[in-house]
Amino acid sequence: MSQITAQLSSQLSGLARPPASRCPPALVAVAHGSRDPGALRTAKALLARVHALRPDVPVRLGHIELNEPPLDDTLAALRGEAVLVPLLLGRGYHVKQDLPQALARAPHLQGRIAAPLGPHPLLAEALHARLVEAGYRHGHRTSPRSAVILAAAGSRDPDSARDTDQAAALLSARLGGIPVLPAFASAGGATVADSVRILTSRGHHRIALASYFTAPGRFATETAAAAPWLTAAPLGAHPAMARLVLDRYDQALAAHAGQGDSLRLATL
Incomplete structure (x- = not known):
């Protein structure tokens, strides 16, 4: 009888034990x-x-x-x-x-x-924060002479170009509607110098560069070297990126x- 009781107790204990938690992918x-x-x-x-x-x-x-x-x-x-x-x-x-x-x-x-x-609003948040870190101020947003170039790597895939255009639109909205023009380090798109000429011809002479790169690298360095004014750091490990x-x-x-x-x- 005592042996049977011990076996039942062991089985009931196993049933009461919560299942092991499943490790997420x-x-x-x-x-x-x-x-x-x-x-x-x-x-x-x-x-x-x-x-x-x-x-x-x-x-x-x-x-x-x-x-x-x-x-x-x-x-x-x-x-x-x-x-x-x-x-x-x-x-x-x-x-x-x-x-x-x-x-x-x-x-x-x-x-x-x-x-x-x-593209994603969290990227616009991080881009805005990097611009502020580089010296971009609220007063620049209200100046009709201000504009931003969104410097990206570039791709021959038209979906990639559309994604960059949408990212530029999100950043523009985040900055209160000032012009944000994409520029590309490769793949035959408009370069930083091209975008500077376009914006200057439209009367924008205070042009900041937002670095649309996840980390430092050759393209980020090359586009920063062509910037006419202040240059933001790449997105990096900003908290919005982790989210x-x-x-x-x-x-x-x-x-x-x-x-x-x-x-x-x-x-x-």
Whole structure:
């Protein structure tokens, strides 16, 4: 009898024990990579902020090129589920080709790809903050001579150009409606010098440059060198960037859950 009682007690104890909490899918932040040593430091600082905001989410870093760890190595070391969050500011080749191909080389993972960071109001918040840090003041917003150039990397993908145009519109609204004109470091778009000439011809002579880059690098340095007035730092590890990374992660998970609900309803 005592043996039976002990067995029942053990079984009931097991039933009463709460199930182990399920670990959330890993958040794999995908940086482009750069020979500038500041790029890797910036990515790590950003992910430290992300981890501080959501300590329960495993956060990993992978690079498309030039820096360690490569994305393939990061994915190879993971098991279970992962969400790739591109630390990129628009739709282009890396988001549309490189990331799906990387997931295809990691068939052991249940992976999905989040949207790129831009365009988004949180980016406009971070861009505005960087301009203020560089010396941009409220009085500049009210001057008809003021304007801003949004310096971006550039891409031949028309979706990427549209994303940058929308980011410029969001920043303009954040700045109270002053003109914000995109300029590109590559891919044949208008350069910083081109945009300066356009704005000057329209009567704008106090032209600030907003650096639409997630981290320091060659393009950020080149566009800053062509700026006619004050230049803001790249977006970097601004707190709004950390919130945006988690927002994209959550959106990807919610979209996946919604697809699963649709499939279940279809089979009823």
